[in-house]
Amino acid sequence: MKSRILVAVVGIPALLYVVLAAPPFAMLVALHLLAGIGAMELQRCVSGVKESGMVALSVITAVFTVEWYYDRPAHAPMLFLLEALVFFGYAIFKGGKVKFNQIMAGLFGSIAIGWSFASFLRLEASGIHRAYLLLPFILSFACDTFAFFAGITLGKHKLAPKVSPKKTIEGSAGGLLGNVLCGLLFVWVMDRFFGGSAIGYGPMALLALLCGVVAQVGDLSFSLIKREFGIKDYGHLFLAHGGVLDRFDSVLFVAPVLEIIFSFL
Known part of the structure; x- marks a missing residue:
């Protein structure tokens, strides 16, 4: 409980500042960090820490997805195709060492998690x-x-x-x-x-x-x-x-x- 209170005492003011008062760039950076860390956590859960290649790809593509979905939402199918090629291409390069669930964790971590965090940028851009x-x-x-x-x-x-x-x-x-x-x-x-x-x-x-x-x-x-x-x-x-x-x-x-x-x- 003490740990939960500590996180709330520090986290809530930081959240309020980033959302309500900070420049839009600060929110963009925060969402990039959250998407990248979230994708890393998911890939480590599925692949383990030792699979550094898949973890790195998951982080990079998740961060890229936040920016892509903010600037080019109409071209989302192109993004899906590019990221699928990246993950399957890496799996082929590794000669079967990368399993299907790891590929799916990478795609979900990059596309779904990145897209969800980018919702805040799209909401802000809508003018509310x-x-x-x-x-x-x-x-x-x-x-x-x-x-x-x-x-x-x-x-x-x-x-x-x-x-x-x-x-x-x-x-x-x-x-x-x-x-x-x-x-x-x-x-x-x-x-x-x-x-x-x-x-x-x-x-x-x-x-x-x-x-x-x-x-x-x-x-x-x-x-x-x-x-x-x-x-x-x-x-x-x-x-x-x-x-x-x-x-x-x-x-x-x-x-x-x-x-x-x-x-x-």
Whole structure:
């Protein structure tokens, strides 16, 4: 718990500064770092630390994907083709030493993780208030935090015991409720201090519920991968919170969903 509090004390002000006050270039750098580290963690989970070639390719392509999806989203198919050629070409060069699951980890780490983090850049470019860039974090971290405490105090029935044994149905419900409360609080803050919210209280409650479900799917998805490869955490960048994929697993699913929904608003 002390480690979690320490990460929150340092991480929350840093997140608020980068999203709300820092120059756009700072956000671009931060997203490049997160995508690269996330891709590295996934490849190390699947391939092991010794496969430095695949790890390096995963990092490079993930960082490149963030920039590509920001500047050239219409040419995404070309990016898919180039990265598939890179990973399969490297596997052929290694003469069969690189396995198919390693190639898929590289492609997922570069394309999916890079694309998800680039959602923040595309949201900013759409012209919405920068405060809305906090929503993917709020509607992910709130769900995780409320689910954690609800599970500890009320949890009795397992949610997905073969994937994440500690998660409970009661915790899941607490996470959804916490998401709604934090979403409504966000609308109130926008109305009170930022000249009005683009989303009303009713739609925000529904949006928070949807993102709560998506966040939990994201959390369980990356837990599924960890359990398959027998690791506890993807890394230790955030101390007890683990690595980038441990802390931002839900964000990676929620951010693109919010981007799609905001595109209709």
